[in-house]
Amino acid sequence: MKKLFFALIAFVLFTSHVMYLKLDTYFLEPDTSATINLFNGTFDKSENVIDRDRMLDASLVGNGNRIEVDGSQWSEKDSVTLLNFQTGEAGTWVAGVSTASRSIEMDAIAFNTYLEHEGILDMLDWRRKNDKLEDAAVEKYSKHVKTIFQVGDKRTNDWQTTLGYPIEFIPLDNPYDLNTGDSLRVKLLLNGQPLANQLVYANFKAPDEGHSHGDEQDSATEHGHSHEGADTETVHEHTDNGEDSPTADHSHDSIDEDGHSHDEETEHGHSHEEKNNQTAEHSHDKESEHGHSLDAKTEPEHRHADESEQSHSHQVAAEPEHTHDTTDAEEPHQHTSGQQLRTDTNGIVTAKLTADGIWYLQTIHLVNTEEEGFTHESNWTTLTFEVTHGHGADTHTHTDEEEEGIPSYVYWIGSLLLVGILFFWFNRKN
Template identity: 60%
Template sequence: MKKKVFALLVLAAFFLSHDMYLKLDTFFLEPNTSATIQLFNGTFDKSENVIDRDRMIDASLLGNGERFKVAENQWSEKDSITFLNFKTGEAATWVAGVSTKPRNIEMDAEAFNGYLRHDGVLDMLKWREENDALDKDAVEKYSKHVKAIFQVGDKTSEDWKTALGYPIEFIPLSNPYEKHTGDQLEVKLLFGGKPLANQLVYANYKVTENHHSHSEEEHGHSHEGSAHSHEDEAHSHEDAKAHTHNEEVHSHDNGEKHSHSHKKEEAGHTHSHDGGEPHSHEEEEHKDDHVHTDGQQLRTDVNGVVSVDLSTDGIYYLRTIHLAHSDEEGLTHESNWATLTFEVVHGHSHEEDTHAHAHAEEDEFPTYIFWIGSLLIIGGLFWWFNKKKE
């Protein structure tokens, strides 16, 4: 019995692998000011543990064509979050990147299958199913390579398209800060410096406080008082943090413990995942089809490109895990994880504002005509009364 319970705990532990993200409270910063980037290791909403500096092969900031190595004293830690403290430079579209050393992890067959399903590494899971390998244990070498693109000041630059030379990395094909809500952004995925075709990529977003959705406008949905409001729905992107990590053990990073608590509703035990529909643990207990692959599920084309729908104002994040068999002694697999974060807002050009303002003035009765007419009437009455007295 104890052996069975332990096996279930191990399986549950690997159902919670660690993605890594570089995040900012806002991706729009002022030039030459102090700023902070957060390094999350866990989910996009919650970091489970800090990242030691000796794990980082590279930590860089890139702007105006110059790449800066992050110094040791620029890092700090609080709770489970690692902070990069820096001063922004001149106006430009900046890039931040972190690449980690590889580590090894051993998993029994059941835990490995659960991890593949949970994190959406579906091609490897399919291979194992088709090749009668679902009962095979795994020893995986993994490393993580993460980037964030942020805008400093009003002037954009070409830094967003610079490859940092990581084993795997996302590179947009156009500047995210020249895109707006309702647009699409094409992003290329490089592996070993070459386009990676036929790779699964997941894209999602976290809505900002005053978000604006083109898809809702097109279908006549209101942002306020609507049954389809992101703020009001049970699967709100702002509030759906019901699936946090505070109790279970997971070791897809450094073997540290973290939790997996669930938000309790009045009528039962439900939880949701980054905007997904709430569902019950009474229905899903012991199921192994429990996955964390919400958002857009994309696959790179022959040129390694995916097209991401920017349907709503918010902070967007892309993630992928490239997992392959390994011939290295003592290993069965090797994985490289990549994420990219940036922010998208609804764009209003000065020309549009000027045009709208001009139309508003054309439609209104000019104020100066009213005052001239009033003065003429008053003057006429004054003249008439004076003449009548004579």
């Protein structure tokens, strides 16, 4: 019973944050200012910002040039890290961010739950088969993310740029030459080499009024919809197997050599509520209140709402990069919904682009390691891009000036003409 209790708590708590590069629209005009949002959390909600000193690389690639992002181009809004830039010349552009490795220490239950929840099923299976389910873990992890967006109409070959990250998706087709209903082939590289037999998840976020091609849709990706309120965003995801995602999440950015740092922009407070009325809540709302030690090796204690003695340790020592409140806790949280794919011997997966929307591919490559102080090493990567159903990029720029390709001045002229004609007609009649 105790084991089950801790498993339930771990299930709720041990959900790490996936990183994504997102744009409001992936079809931009040349030479205009634009913003890329760096999310760390779920695809729908970023839980925390990313410190610039954590980024090993931030690059924009367009028209054959790789431009290093200047530190001053970054800003923050709520829990989102924003990259502000000028789009430059027309072409298919790539942006990428690679972060330094960090580590996390977990007990066996937490680690198993995390593997299951993040869809790292191969490692979970290996632990089962090798009787290692009782082993705790110290995981060294790093995240490397890419996005591909289209500036203007001109397609360029930058979409296939290899940024040289430890793990990286390389499309084999330009996503902006494809439309809804097509398939996208993507090669997965680990340290520059094709990574075979790796689980990859592909999913999409439909636009507000988008549609999907139901007959072609992968069963696992159906039924995604969102309601965006002004204050909070509530996302419902349904999968065919009826599983709901956990109700809360938690990230562990851990043993940083510099210890545990907090900046003013990062609040620490989260609560977790389970559906079966078992409440596992721990709060460290303000820096002064929370119980994390700055020492990398100490165990932070979390106070539970029920004031029982159940504290759990996940020996986190880096900046806790998350903010949870009860609202967050009620939001479904799913990291591995969508199409479950596996790379072939050449490291290639084929994702069916079944619907309009912003698509994201993600994978976590996690292996055992002999490196001193660690039991496991993982590299996380995501790739984002937008898919439309073939009306052309200009129908998706959402500008005030045009819709369906007809500039508004045409309507203004038409209006004046009509008023003029009516005026002369009535004037003559008089």
